[in-house]
Amino acid sequence: RKTVRYYNENLIRELLVNxxxxxxxxxxxxxxxxVYPGYVSISNPGGLPLGVTKDNILHTKHRRNPNMIxxxxxxxxxxxxxxxxxxxxxxxxxxxxxxxxxESTFNTVxxxxxAEIIKSTLRY
Numbered sequence: 001r002k003t004v005r006y007y008n009e010n011l012i013r014e015l016l017v018n019x020x021x022x023x024x025x026x027x028x029x030x031x032x033x034x035v036y037p038g039y040v041s042i043s044n045p046g047g048l049p050l051g052v053t054k055d056n057i058l059h060t061k062h063r064r065n066p067n068m069i070x071x072x073x074x075x076x077x078x079x080x081x082x083x084x085x086x087x088x089x090x091x092x093x094x095x096x097x098x099x100x101x102x103e104s105t106f107n108t109v110x111x112x113x114x115a116e117i118i119k120s121t122l123r124y
Contacts, residue, residue, distance in 0.1 A: 005115040007040060011091045015100075015111055017077050018084045019044035022064050027107055043110040054102035057085050 019031045024046020032043045048054070049062035061082035063069055072078045092099050098114040 005035075005037070007113065007115060008091050008095060011088055011113065012040070013077075014084050014088050014091075015042045015113065017072055018111075021069050021072055021078060021084075022046070022049070022109075025065065029107065038116060039112050039114045041110055041112045043108050045108060047106050048102075048104040048109055054104060057102065058089065 016031075016033075019042060023031065023044040027045040029045035031045070032041075034041045034043075046064070048057070049064050052060045052062050063082075069078065078084065089099055091097075092113075096118045098116060098118060100114075101112040103110045103112070
């Protein structure tokens with residue numbers, strides 16, 4: 001047997017679209033994607049917007065780049081409703097994966113998505 005990492009393509013697309021939509025245009029840096037044996041990390045320039053934290057990201061909406069959001073919505077890449085992380089958490093729950101870990105500094109937001117499936121405690 002060989003363990004193969006699996007990431008839902010909709011989840012990865014949503015993380016990438018969030019990077020494009022919410023990157024700070026005042027910080028000169030790139031969006032980075034790093035793949036490790038047990039997880040993938042995706043980073044974008046700029047910290048979380050004012051008022052948004054890793055603890056309230058599902059309940060607080062802030063449009064840092066409204067014009068970019070309009071473009072991404074027109075291309076059908078996002079809904080423009082602030083529902084991106086709702087979808088990410090839902091996809092993780094359906095596939096029994098850990099919720100993403102969010103790390104935010106002034107210059108960068110990094111999301112770590114585990115490939116690990118949560119072990120079931122059910123016994124048959």
